[in-house]
Amino acid sequence: MGKITPENQSVVVRFAGDSGDGVQLLGAQFAESTALAGADFSTFPDFPAEIRAPVGTTFGVSAFQINLGARRISTAGDEPDVLVAFNPAALKVNLPLIRKGALIILNTDAFTARNFSKAHIAADQRETGELDDYQVVEIDMSTQTLEAVKPLGLSKSDAEQSKNFWALGAVLWMFGRSRTPIEDWTKKKFAKKPEILGGNLAALNAGHAFAETAELSAEIPQFVIGEAPMNAGEYRTITGAEALALGLAAAGELANRDIMFCSYPITPASPVLHHLARMGDLGVATFQAEDEIAACCAAIGASFGGKIGVTSSSGPGIALKTEAIGLAMSAELPLVIVNSQRGGPSTGLPTKTEQSDLYQAVYGRNADAPLPVIATAGPGDCFDAAIEATRIAVRHMTPVFLLTDGYIANAAGPWALPDMADFEPILSNTPPVINGDATSEPTAVKRAIWSRDPSSFGRPWTAPGMAGLAHRIGGLEKDIATGDISYDADNHQAMSELREKKIEAVADFIPDQDVIQGETKGPVAVVGWGSTHGAIWRAVNDVREQGYDVAQIHLRYLSPLPKNLGRLLSSYDKVILPEMNMGQCATLLRDKLGLEVIQLNKVSGQPFKISEIVDVIKKNYPGKKQAAE
Amino acid sequence: MGKITPENQSVVVRFAGDSGDGVQLLGAQFAESTALAGADFSTFPDFPAEIRAPVGTTFGVSAFQINLGARRISTAGDEPDVLVAFNPAALKVNLPLIRKGALIILNTDAFTARNFSKAHIAADQRETGELDDYQVVEIDMSTQTLEAVKPLGLSKSDAEQSKNFWALGAVLWMFGRSRTPIEDWTKKKFAKKPEILGGNLAALNAGHAFAETAELSAEIPQFVIGEAPMNAGEYRTITGAEALALGLAAAGELANRDIMFCSYPITPASPVLHHLARMGDLGVATFQAEDEIAACCAAIGASFGGKIGVTSSSGPGIALKTEAIGLAMSAELPLVIVNSQRGGPSTGLPTKTEQSDLYQAVYGRNADAPLPVIATAGPGDCFDAAIEATRIAVRHMTPVFLLTDGYIANAAGPWALPDMADFEPILSNTPPVINGDATSEPTAVKRAIWSRDPSSFGRPWTAPGMAGLAHRIGGLEKDIATGDISYDADNHQAMSELREKKIEAVADFIPDQDVIQGETKGPVAVVGWGSTHGAIWRAVNDVREQGYDVAQIHLRYLSPLPKNLGRLLSSYDKVILPEMNMGQCATLLRDKLGLEVIQLNKVSGQPFKISEIVDVIKKNYPGKKQAAE
Amino acid sequence: MNAPLTAKDFATDQEVRWCPGCGDYAILKCMQKTMADIGADPDNTVFVSGIGCSSRFPYYMNTYGFHTIHGRAPAFATGLKLANPALDVWVVTGDGDGLSIGGNHLLHVIRRNVNLQILLFNNEIYGLTKGQYSPTSRLGTRTPTSPSGSIDAPLSAGAFALGAGAKFIARGIDTDAKKLAPVLKAAQEFNGAAFIEIFQNCIVYNKDVFESFVGKKTAKETQVHVEHGQPLLFADGTKGLKLNPQTLALEIVEVGEGGAPESDILVHDETNAILAQMLLTLPKETYPMPLGVIYRAPTQSFDDAFWATHATQGKRTGKVADALRKGSVWNKV
Amino acid sequence: MNAPLTAKDFATDQEVRWCPGCGDYAILKCMQKTMADIGADPDNTVFVSGIGCSSRFPYYMNTYGFHTIHGRAPAFATGLKLANPALDVWVVTGDGDGLSIGGNHLLHVIRRNVNLQILLFNNEIYGLTKGQYSPTSRLGTRTPTSPSGSIDAPLSAGAFALGAGAKFIARGIDTDAKKLAPVLKAAQEFNGAAFIEIFQNCIVYNKDVFESFVGKKTAKETQVHVEHGQPLLFADGTKGLKLNPQTLALEIVEVGEGGAPESDILVHDETNAILAQMLLTLPKETYPMPLGVIYRAPTQSFDDAFWATHATQGKRTGKVADALRKGSVWNKV
């Protein structure tokens, strides 16, 4: 097939196999090599919902997708161009996802009667014609692997474990990559298991050699993907979950306060907890509570104690925290609530992605209880978003929702390392100095504790242990001046208004809404929030290259909205809003801006395809539409 | 002072005293006598937040307000015309509430140094001039009472307990009422405590006689309030809580299914539970769970078991139920969730009223989880609303929110007894008949169980115990046809749309939005929902009598909204929306109808005054405004 | 009359999706067989679960089933049982579902003595969320959330149940169906909340954590199967448990020749809560693991009391039309 | 140096709003005095409560205070304690707050052995919501939600705590400050979760429910004050508790002339969990009420373990800039 330089300079590759086939490791190493080769990329692992389903079943299929290119890569790709399938189940599950004409590399050794039956496949897919539209390369990978590692005398099952390295070798050849960094990594990783190490290295080289051999190079194409234009600097690969954890640690550093992260495991939020559990040296402590309610309450307790309380969950767990969040708001304590959104409603689709907890974040509490809500746009952005959420919480003394999702949590890409010196410190309102002790004038103490900054309405952060400031707080309505319990009607009205004003005041501190691509007015703008960023970016970029005058606007701040947003959006004839829910941000824009948008709602548990967004842009583009009519 | 026939044919009377003074009994009996006299009325008890605060304190003051008249009475009244105050604390707390010029009747025996100090009153209010603007009648009620019951030989403290009856006697005289029915009731009530009974009767007569005596009749006016025009029929007094309880029992009767009411005590929701706990004979069982989560889950369990599961709480407790409600929605089980709203946020003002849980009801869940939401408009209306909520839940197989509030729960008025024959039976979709047993074709069973009615999208209500229909349900996404767990992307999209369509379908079954007063188009409409009904009614009625062309529209159905609502509201030049929150229904109308309203938001823990609504109508009335400009 | 149902009839058409080698499979099989053995009626049997690997159980039982939300199964089951007391309700939960998030509901369903069976699959780990430590995990357990080892003192499920006022407490092992089946039957027969802790092997995240006593080979030495009225003997009767009245502790003694007489050995009294406490809190490092029905003290069940004290024992005897007219009603003409 | 604080210094400027005659007043007074006696530092003392009459307690203590939400105080307190281990944290809760809605958090704070004191004001009723039965209400309690008498078996707070793995369990009576104060002090000194059940009279909704043993006149006969190392004697030493090794039950015996020798009487061992179980579950109808420190078995507290196993013992030793660069970093030029 020879060398292929794809037209759009990018290729989407998907590895798929049984949970035990080592597909994730294979994918991660290929991504690593892609990084070193200077290409841009984006990866997404697609785990089965089951922990470790029986071998060979369709629901046990694990996959890893990577989009790589010599241009900016903003999503893990719509339709894979290459599928490496380790067994019939993997082929069955993934065939519907890949592009017609794609290259499929199969491990023929796994195409056995036993495996067909496990995957409920009536007839060998290679014989039914269903692969006719694809370029299929059949390789007896298991046999080849066994052959390659035979000299090492491993058990058959151990030996076969190396077949992911065999495939990696072949793929490295396909992309013209050096094996050295992978070999180095493998040596480190398996240093304590010399036999496995030997098998893996032998397989890696064998796969590479196999692909290189003349007979096959005719069959296996070589992809030529150059370096992507990226700013100079240090890069690493990062998932959203890890970036978020690091961002929280960074927020603690910037505030010079420890982070107390209180959580209860839940998919897909747990990885943030896992990462933070290993960041003790950065002034982070984690607490695994008995449930989400306790996690939220413990975080609030920690904030009351002067540390930065953070709690994290996904939809169903956030629901449980609702009552406690209301208390933090009423008591005016800082708190960051991270919601890694997943498919719903109820238990829903825990391993699938969705951005449908926006209603819950903005409106989902009893009584009038407004809160700031911000959202992350992608893996690397989680770092900045975590800092920003903490900054708002501390400045305004309020709980803040930070929305991310299952896609962002697990997706990864190259990330330009930020310079910590670029971030402003996070300052809290300093506690009043009361000259006294337990006998100091109580009203003076109380007034000081509830004295609010005139621009942010944040109160001083006073914590037990501070001398002379002993006071009591709670969830009953408070006198606006002293914080004492108050049943007074006018006071309640004033406090309700204060709480609203306080959240509105956040808008005085955030940047004006910017335009990522395109002009600040025109026929069409596509607005997004959260993890749709990448898909919208590519879609808008594509249509702009085709001559459409389309702008991209992406919202980080959802409550309150940036002050200029209404004006900005009104300057476009049409505003299109793609979101992975039934129209929640559209409600928000109607409510807060009185603005109607064209909704593109997708609730399938899958991220948007670029083509879906391109289609809706073209369909609604005024000129074209007229032309079509 | 002679006889007074008030201009607007109505009078507002407020009784206030210490928690132990028997003010609530006094008020209730006066209301009873008002009912028998044929006047219309509305009552509202104003309990202290404390259970039984120390005697004489301001926070221990308990009050009972009644608005009575020879015309339709729709609220407990803005500003009392008469205040009966049993002690200085009661006077202090209530003076700011009453109309300038009002009649104040004081128990002078309680105006002691000790009581002034307990209530933190610097100087006897009778001497500071603060009562100058009022007509004050001072009576040594305690002394008079002791005098009256002396012959019975009661202890001093027992004897003084009767002073509420003494006051009742005097007030009965003021309103020209017969004592006989009160005497009868007293005899029944205290049959087992003959001494107390004797004391009460003696005091009642003494108070009456005292007021009647010549010297005083010059000082105490007599109010002449005729019969109110009301439809013929049977009437009783009812609070919102009791009407709601009876309404649920009625729903059970209409559905021929038992009601399983699962709750956890909370102010102001508990009274519904208390009432239902005594309605066992009506096919009702109550379960006091360990918390709100368990209460909601138990109700869902009961619904799964084929009974009508109902759960009830107020804001903070409803927040805890959120996750479970999502499951009921996902599993398509009927459930009625009663929210007796109270002042918030957080613990807020438990004993005060507010209608600020609308966001929570409509939007407050994780993921896309739409639910029907309806609201009660007043005490008697709770009966119909409870039936309607149950009907929707059963027809569409969905949880339904029924919003009421602290005002409605405790307010009371005459209620025309409904005729049960006027209500349609509540029909559930019948379970499929599968000819079989445990071995019947599983797919056929599953398809039958998930076969939805084409107009309501409700599924058959199948419960354990039914032969041949064993099946499994849960909160994971379900295959649209079989209910099996499904991770399929298209299916999730289809299910998300189905859930939305199902709630929209409720609108096909509800009546068009009507207009309560005024025309179906015009310059101004006042829209309300919930307990503002009465205040808006009176305000609109008043301005209409003054020649303003204003309409009243009151929403029972908040989600989905009636289909004609958008059209109807657009036919007015201005729409005014008073609500006891920061603008939650206004958001809803913007979101669902794209409609801007003029908001009148009150968040003081107190119901609207008629004058507040009248003011906003006049301020916004186009003609007048032009005239004023 | 149909032929009696077999274990297979209690399997559903759903593929079982636990990890290969998971202890849940053995429990499922034992339950399906027990259902057949006791002649259970699938139409009147309900499995209610929370969330977790263990909580997938209902999907595999061809009876009615409800896979609810995390930790709340006991509350759903209580409502269901009150709605229809004729149902045979089984609650399936895990150490996370039942003892972490769901501790309160487990506490109260036990305290109330609702007539149902509670199977707690204890694998000392959160399986479904990929292996974090649970309230029963041993001190020092290293997991993604406890990289330096967990520090939370583990809960004893049995001691917790006893403290909650349980009237039936039993223990079994996932793969030991011979011993587990009779325990399941006894639980089903018990009129009240029957609590069974099943030691279950999570082969992926907590492999062989019970190895010290579940191993078939050493079982005789490491397990003591309790039976009402029988002495607490193990190791083929060569060892037994004896009370030290000074320390109030049970001690292991050799029995028979050269050892203590059998009469020294404490006789199991399943109605004695103090003995139950002793057995449930035996340190597992040095004592054999007590298995079987450890405590059984029948009393009125919640369901029975509920309907017995209900105004009309659950019968609809009144009319709403009459109820509306209770109290003072007046006529407007 | 300031003059030592007095009980009055621990009172706030807020008017106390319990019902006249409520047992809470006596507890408040005893606590304020105890604070002064132990020389507590108001700046480092925090009272954390849930919701209920009892939970209003923090408003009246001139220390730091947090009146949180219903049932969750232990969770707030845990977070607070981890944030600042130097604080002396007291959790105040009621039988509803702590054992009904809050049972799970109470369970876990006890199990974890967080170093704080938990005061459970047990009045066997929900006071604040106007008198519904609670998890400790006796069978047959008639309330607005149990008009025919409650049917839920009451929980024993102490037995629950023991089942939860408590290492310190004590009991006191609201109005008996002489006996309550030392218990409060002992709890404060204990490094771990110290659980104290205080019998508290709700004069409005459950008046005198503890009359059988709180009455001062009959106290000698109806109370047994336990003390480590001392025999379990009461009634001025004329009666005592003796173990029946057959039934594993405690029995009341006359002591001295004509009765049993004192050596027959069980000596209180506060470290013995089985004895604690016996004392905590003594039927209150026929036995005296055990009061004082019933169980105390010190072990490492959660706070200590938490920071001991923390990577850097709570010190910030790393830089985020370095953490970002862990793993594979490449340079784009």
Ligand SMILES: Cc1ncc(C[n+]2csc(CCOP(=O)(O)OP(=O)(O)O)c2C)c(N)n1
């Ligand atoms: C409200 C909520 N919180 C958290 C989760 C995530 N979650 C699912 S199962 C589980 C723990 C399961 O542990 P266990 O009960 O021991 O079951 P196992 O998987 O070990 O059988 C958790 C934390 C959830 N589904 N819902």
Ligand SMILES: Cc1ncc(C[n+]2csc(CCOP(=O)(O)OP(=O)(O)O)c2C)c(N)n1
């Ligand atoms: C989430 C929530 N549910 C219910 C309530 C109502 N509530 C407040 S206190 C209480 C019970 C209090 O009982 P207990 O803890 O025994 O305190 P006591 O008043 O008897 O001292 C209840 C049910 C609430 N405030 N919040």
Ligand code: SF4
């Ligand atoms: S993770 Fe553990 S408990 Fe869950 S299915 Fe796998 S082996 Fe079983």
Ligand code: SF4
């Ligand atoms: S209701 Fe009971 S517990 Fe509450 S303050 Fe009054 S007496 Fe005390």
Ligand SMILES: [Mg+2]
């Ligand atoms: Mg587990």
Ligand SMILES: [Mg+2]
């Ligand atoms: Mg109580």
